[in-house]
Amino acid sequence: MDRVLNGKQRTVIPGFVQTHVHLCQTLFRGQADDLELLDWLKLKIWPLEAAHDEESIYYSALLGIGELIQSGTTTIIDMETVHHTASAFQAIAETGIRALSGKVMMDMGSEVPKGLLETTEQSLQESVDLLKTWHQFDNGRIQYAFAPRFVLSCSETLLLAVRDLAQQYDVKIHTHAAENQEEIRIVERERKMRNVAYLDHLGLASPRLILAHSIWLDENERSIMQTRGVKMTHCPGSNLKLASGIADVPSMLAMNFHVGLGADGAACNNNLDMFNEMRLAALIQKPSYGPTAMNAHTVLRMATLGGAEVAGLDHLIGSIEIGKKADFCILNVEDFHVYPSVEVDPVARIVYSATHANVETTVIDGRVVMENRRLTTIDKQMVLQEANRAIKRLLARLP
Numbered sequence: 001m002d003r004v005l006n007g008k009q010r011t012v013i014p015g016f017v018q019t020h021v022h023l024c025q026t027l028f029r030g031q032a033d034d035l036e037l038l039d040w041l042k043l044k045i046w047p048l049e050a051a052h053d054e055e056s057i058y059y060s061a062l063l064g065i066g067e068l069i070q071s072g073t074t075t076i077i078d079m080e081t082v083h084h085t086a087s088a089f090q091a092i093a094e095t096g097i098r099a100l101s102g103k104v105m106m107d108m109g110s111e112v113p114k115g116l117l118e119t120t121e122q123s124l125q126e127s128v129d130l131l132k133t134w135h136q137f138d139n140g141r142i143q144y145a146f147a148p149r150f151v152l153s154c155s156e157t158l159l160l161a162v163r164d165l166a167q168q169y170d171v172k173i174h175t176h177a178a179e180n181q182e183e184i185r186i187v188e189r190e191r192k193m194r195n196v197a198y199l200d201h202l203g204l205a206s207p208r209l210i211l212a213h214s215i216w217l218d219e220n221e222r223s224i225m226q227t228r229g230v231k232m233t234h235c236p237g238s239n240l241k242l243a244s245g246i247a248d249v250p251s252m253l254a255m256n257f258h259v260g261l262g263a264d265g266a267a268c269n270n271n272l273d274m275f276n277e278m279r280l281a282a283l284i285q286k287p288s289y290g291p292t293a294m295n296a297h298t299v300l301r302m303a304t305l306g307g308a309e310v311a312g313l314d315h316l317i318g319s320i321e322i323g324k325k326a327d328f329c330i331l332n333v334e335d336f337h338v339y340p341s342v343e344v345d346p347v348a349r350i351v352y353s354a355t356h357a358n359v360e361t362t363v364i365d366g367r368v369v370m371e372n373r374r375l376t377t378i379d380k381q382m383v384l385q386e387a388n389r390a391i392k393r394l395l396a397r398l399p
């Protein structure tokens with residue numbers, strides 16, 4: 001049945017598309033602050049991921065999706081951990097969020113805890129099993145994406161198989177690359193090539209490849225990404241918090257890259273709020289490129305249609321148009337922090353002044369998932385309570 005939502009004195013925008021999120025890490029919010037990437041992974045994130053169980057993954061996902069819907073995100077490209085990914089898909093299915101997701105793949109790494117290390121065969125088999133169950137679920141709202149974690153945790157055999165399987169099933173490959181200087185030094189030492197050059201050497205660089213972070217690229221790697229049509233996800237909040245660096249997004253946009261925005265995980269951000277990411281994406285480039293670089297219109301496009309292009313869904317989402325899916329948010333911008341409203345660019349108002357608190361109603365695939373700030377598919381009090389119980393259990397399991 002058709003529904004009419006009242007948009008009087010409201011601003012309607014396309015739902016945000018976050019192109020890099022880890023729902024499995026939402027429970028780790030506040031457990032891994034003030035570390036650089038490799039220490040953050042080895043000391044905190046991998047042991048916590050190894051401690052996860054089916055139920056904790058489910059509540060981690062619900063906690064993350066609740067925050068995402070409340071702050072206007074309607075689509076995510078998500079990377080789970082090694083085990084229990086079906087629980088995350090279950091949460092995605094129940095809550096109504098649009099998602100490309102996949103289990104993380106890790107078949108090597110001397111410092112990876114035993115519970116996370118898998119054989120190449122297990123990693124591929126489990127990924128394909130999940131793909132067969134979840135890809136195109138609910139009329140395509142859910143899609144599978146292969147998720148080799150990063151070169152340091154993936155054998156060449158695994159990466160080559162992922163290349164072929166992604167082609168066979170026509171799905172995306174979502175991975176981290178060139179995020180941290182120590183990471184790229186180790187990749188170069190072990191694989192004799194720079195990070196993105198190596199992925200290209202293996203034949204992975206293509207329009208189906210989505211690279212999160214891509215901070216430390218040389219000219220050759222940028223040119224590889226441009227000529228192969230590789231997609232990029234900018235994660236300004238995470239890149240600053242992990243002290244990874246600042247991606248040269250203005251140059252990438254000038255080279256016509258498809259660039260999306262993502263909060264990454266709550267363990268390194270520590271929020272999943274696209275308003276934070278938009279504001280940071282704009283502000284961090286200005287000291288180097290001047291005040292007009294990354295203006296509000298460029299950033300809002302990146303947060304919506306740009307993300308849809310990265311996900312390969314720009315024919316369906318990312319803008320409000322006849323023929324596209326009903327994925328949008330209604331913003332109430334009648335508040336102190338966004339006033340006055342006279343002769344103010346409405347886009348600048350959203351990017352520079354608005355916050356998650358301005359999102360009043362969120363609709364995904366025509367389904368109202370939040371109305372007047374009330375979530376319709378998630379029991380908030382129950383999820384908050386279960387999230388605390390779950391992280392307590394995981395912390396008690398740490399070595």
Ligand SMILES: Nc1nc2[nH]cnc2c(=O)[nH]1
Pocket residue numbers: 022037041045149150176179238264268
């Ligand atoms: N930000 C981030 N970078 C990574 N590189 C490898 N794994 C991860 C992860 O979980 N988060």
